[in-house]
Amino acid sequence: MRRKSRGEIVSFSTREEHVLQVHRLLDSLYGDNIGFLEAHTLGAYQLLIAVILSAQTTDRQVNVITPALFEKYPTPADLAKAKQVEVEHIIRSTGFYHAKARNIIGAGKVLAESFNNTVPQTMKELISLPGVGRKTAGVILGSIFGKPAIIVDTHFKRVVKRIGLTRQTDPVKVENDIAAILAAEYHYRFSMTVNTHGREYCNARRPACDRCPIAELCLKVGV
Ligand code: SF4
Structure with a gap:
């Protein structure tokens, strides 16, 4: 050619x-x-949740609500114990907030219970989390863990x-x-x-x- x-x-x-x-x-x-979102300012847990929330909305919209979300739920274990309606209230403006709240609380539970409150570093483990597909997993692997x-x-x-x-x-x-x-x-x-x-x-x-x-x-x- x-x-x-x-x-x-x-x-x-x-x-x-x-x-x-x-x-x-x-x-x-x-x-x-x-880069996606404000990845350079976020840790693995925060970026994971932010990418789940970014479905069907803009990065800017996610960046607006994440400070309040992570102030209230600073770790996966905190998010795992959250009330669905309270999470929905914070993330409402990102759209599809019922499903997103369910997914991020679910992800918090799996991280807390199965991964010692940390974010796993393999595609297979990441896509086992609620709301996490190959795209979200790839963002975490590449931007946080420096993996292909x-x-x-x-x-x-x-x-x-x-x-x-x-x-x-x-x-x-x-x-x-x-x-x-x-x-x-x-x-x-x-x-x-x-x-x-x-x-x-x-x-x-x-x-x-x-x-x-x-x-x-x-x-x-x-x-
Ligand atoms: S805008 Fe897209 S289709 Fe057009 S030349 Fe550039 S890469 Fe190719």
């Missing part, structure tokens, strides 16, 4: 080379200005398909497909930069291909 880029030729002969070029360019574009994690959310899935890095649509297959061609040490940062790129340029309805900084590396599949 070859692409012209402002007078120079950008080429990639394998999928491994293609994904690596995309990773390097996105990494240079977004630098450290990436490809986080397939709606932005990641859309962008890697358009770029031409995978033909898969099922999230787990997308994850495995990208993991097979990109070195593990890059997985988490690649997830973050692709997500950011999806928000900044490659949005669902109107991708900004005419001003996209990685256009020369993109096959624009389905665009």
Whole structure:
């Protein structure tokens, strides 16, 4: 595959080379200005709960209510003993608050009872917690524990398909497909930069291909 880029030729002969070029360019574009929620200010327990609450709402909305939540329930054991209505009152503005309250109290109970009040460090253990799927688990593994994690959310899935890095649509297959061609040490940062790129340029309805900084590396599949 070859692409012209402002007078120079950008080429990639394998999928491994293609994904690596995309990773390097996105990494240079977004630098450290990436990440979910305010992960750098949160511990593992707090980030876990914040990511569960972030479903179907904005990071900003979650950041507004988490200080009050963690002041009242500073540890998993505190949350495990919480009254559902009191948790619902605090998290109401994040939407789906009945189910979210049930899930975070349930997660607090499992953390307190099965993991000694700490957050486990494996995908298998993390997805055993109420309200925790592979995406949430990947955020915890990558941002808190520095472990390889490809986080397939709606932005990641859309962008890697358009770029031409995978033909898969099922999230787990997308994850495995990208993991097979990109070195593990890059997985988490690649997830973050692709997500950011999806928000900044490659949005669902109107991708900004005419001003996209990685256009020369993109096959624009389905665009
Ligand atoms: S060129 Fe268009 S389709 Fe490709 S990544 Fe950029 S915005 Fe998305």
